Amino acid sequence: MEYVVREEWTKHYADGKGFRQLGDRERALLAEHTPVPDGGGRALDVGCGTGGLSLYLASLGYEVDAVDFADSALDHARQDDPDAARVRWICMDIERDDPVDLCEDGYDLIVLRLVVPFFTDRTRILHGLGQRLRPGGALVVITPTAEATPEERRGIALDDDEITLIAGSWKTYEREDADGLAFLILREP
Template sequence: MDRQQWNERYAAKPLLWAVDPSPFLRGELGDRPAGRALDLGAGEGRTTLWLAERGWKVTAVDFSDVAIDRGRQRLEAAGLPGAVEWICADLVEFDPTGGSYDLILLLFIHLPAPDRRRLLRLAAATLAPGGMVLVVGYDTTHVGQEGGPQDPSVRFGPEDIVTDLEGMRIERAERLAVGDAIDAVVRAVRD
């Protein structure tokens, strides 16, 4: 989808995604000490807001300026204006270098494999020692199910992300059944 299509999709509903991050995500990140986070494909900022409320300094990147405006409004309503740096950019072209992050999130962002690999490798290079990358998305086996991209070429398995993050310490790489969905989950750390 292009920027206009995403903007139309966001504008069609008061809130496109759930208000709160998933219990899975809260479990993965809940005990992690606050630091600097890069939320790639932040959407309306549900994870961004949750992190900012816990003291994280967040850079949130999304393709849709409608989603970013909504995220800014949500942060203002929560009393956190200015707590997040919002960047409107196409992740296929985005270069995250120039920052140093303790956490990088790529949650349900489905790009063509070469673009995903490039983005993840560039982003991983910005991790501080001990920093973590968490990638979650619709698995290659999530075929014929509701939700997720219908183009199977942009889905990925944990093994794809492990290859993308070559050289990092992989703490978790698995397929998870979540309701009717099958998700690929990879958590990697920079030593």
């Protein structure tokens, strides 16, 4: 797979392009499987793009750290919604940059939506993020699947073997369908 560089993503968002909008099924699954803990919770949205998921998590009651490496995506996200007061926008490359800006106290929820196929070292990234989960927390991966993706676009998807590999290092694993996307709920790394 050819990995896209930061400059290409920055141009993508600067040109007004986006990604697949957060669907109703994804919203329902997030609300069902990852409700905000009593007393509030903190979420991390990795690869947040223009912030649709981050804003949704904020509307549920999470305090959200929204991370993307394309500053143009974050510029767009900052302008979109009053719930943004519950969102802290962070420009960083989750694979390469120092995670010093991430919450030291950890997260109740970490979501990686439409980004995992682009990582060069998925195992390392997911393991590192798993170490940032608070007790009882969940890491959610939302991704296209190879079997539901046209052949010319399969580089943006995971096949069943890759999904099994991701899930294999977690004690608890659930898989749901979200309108053609695999919705993975991982707990206890």
